[in-house]
Amino acid sequence: MSGPLHGIRVVEFGTLIAAPFAARLFAEFGAEVIKIESPEGGDPLRKWRQLHGDTSLWWSLQARNKKSVALDLKSAEGAEAARQLAASADVVIENFRPGGLEKLGLGWDVLSAMNPDLVMVRISGYGQDGPYRDRPGFGAIGEAMGGIRYTTGDPSTPPARVGISLGDSLASLHGVMGALMALLRVKTGQGGGQVVDVSLVESVFNLMESLVPEHAMFGTVRERTGGALPGISPSNTYPTADGGFVVIAGNSDPIFRRLMRAIGRVDLADDAALATNPGRVLRNAELDAAITHWTSGLHIDAVLAALDAADVPAGRIYSAADIVADPHYRARGMLLETTLPDGQPITLPGIVPKLSATPGQMHWTGPALGEHTDQVLATLGMTAAAIATASGRTGDAA
Incomplete structure (x- = not known):
């Protein structure tokens, strides 16, 4: 040893x-x-x-x-x-x-x-x-x-x-x-x-991050939000045309702009009200709907290829079969x-x-x-x- x-x-x-x-x-x-x-x-x-x-x-x-x-x-x-x-x-x-x-x-x-x-x-x-x-x-x-x-x-x-x-x-x-x-x-x-x-x-x-101080100061009780990340936008799990799901984390300011351009929403990329996270959180439902509209029209491989080209963090949800077949895991x-x-x-x-x-x-x-x-x-x-x-x-x- x-x-x-x-x-x-x-x-x-x-x-x-x-x-x-x-x-x-x-x-x-x-x-x-x-x-x-x-x-x-x-x-x-x-x-x-x-x-x-x-x-x-x-x-x-x-x-x-x-x-x-x-x-x-x-x-x-x-x-x-x-x-x-x-x-x-x-x-x-x-x-x-x-x-x-x-x-x-x-x-x-x-x-x-x-x-x-x-x-x-x-x-x-x-x-x-x-x-x-x-x-x-x-x-x-x-x-x-x-x-x-x-x-x-x-x-x-x-x-x-x-x-x-x-x-x-x-x-x-x-x-x-x-x-x-x-x-x-x-x-x-x-x-x-x-x-x-x-x-x-x-x-x-x-591991519970700001759970307690948010409650102590504002009385906030963090609730279940599915695949979304509360207070950080956009970051969620989105459906694809072939029945798959892709996790997209577009929540930093420059990444958000690249993501919006990748999905064809230059209007959102250039919207001054969405330039920082607080503004995006207020319109999170709108942003999730725009991303979902784009992902649901493409197969997951096409979604990932487009986001990779745009340098946007994204990934498919892996099963055990996906893990053992992945070349990066092996490398x-x-x-x-x-x-x-x-x-x-x-x-x-x-x-x-x-x-x-x-x-x-x-x-x-x-x-x-x-x-x-x-x-x-x-x-x-x-x-x-x-x-x-x-x-x-x-x-x-x-």
Whole structure:
């Protein structure tokens, strides 16, 4: 393993999405990531969505480059092995409900006493304190209470969700950002370790732009606006003659003028009242109607060609089929061809962000449950018998 995080050890106590995605990002950039799993089935994500054989294709991505260690955390031996691993780590990432690790003897007070430089990322629904801390929280609830669900969808329909686990993934990104800031403090000698407290709700809320100040000052409640971008004009999703849809962002002043000329509306391009965004917002319906009239008379390829020639930001709405067929994705290394452990070829997403000197790499896909148990626990000086006991394989060694 190599990369900018080479030499960093991360121990993950996580299941499903938030903590595992955060740990995956560490693993992609060279950290040694040890994923602690229950010997009784492991991470439930192994069985989520579409399976190849008996294992989720999502697992092959979410757990790539990780080492799977099966430990029975309810046994004294398993909990002690987990404590020793956590004490040897630079970063611990977990997404238990607050207090869950403490019940296993793996809380911050215990682990930080063993390793004062430890950084612990704690991802939960509502955070480690506050009146809601003990409530169960999933990404969908974070999206609802963080404000994004209320503003998503068409105004004539109930609030919609994005088709991915957005709340969990946003919490993951905030967790990694916080961990790297905390690690920088440790590695530069500015101080010891600390807790990075990440809430699903707050991670979504952090993206909500001017939602709160607009309400606090003017009483404005931002509502659902479909494909439009409220207060910024024109920016919307427009139909084409072949049943497609194109997203057009013509909302800067010079881009707006180029867009209007491209659709044959020089009158609007030269209208002084539309020269800046405030004036365009007042006539947004008129502008959307003009753009729709133009796009609906052309096939999507013709629309995109005309807008590309006019240097106007626009794009078709991609499905998975569009993504894997796109030459730009492939040229950027965003479609990685590899094989699963049984030799089955598979295409996985590439690694983001792109670092010029120390890029992230994929070394292996998601491991088998407990695949690295013996290898990792042996580094703690544990005997084969002790490893078998800690991992719930009591009959494996004597």
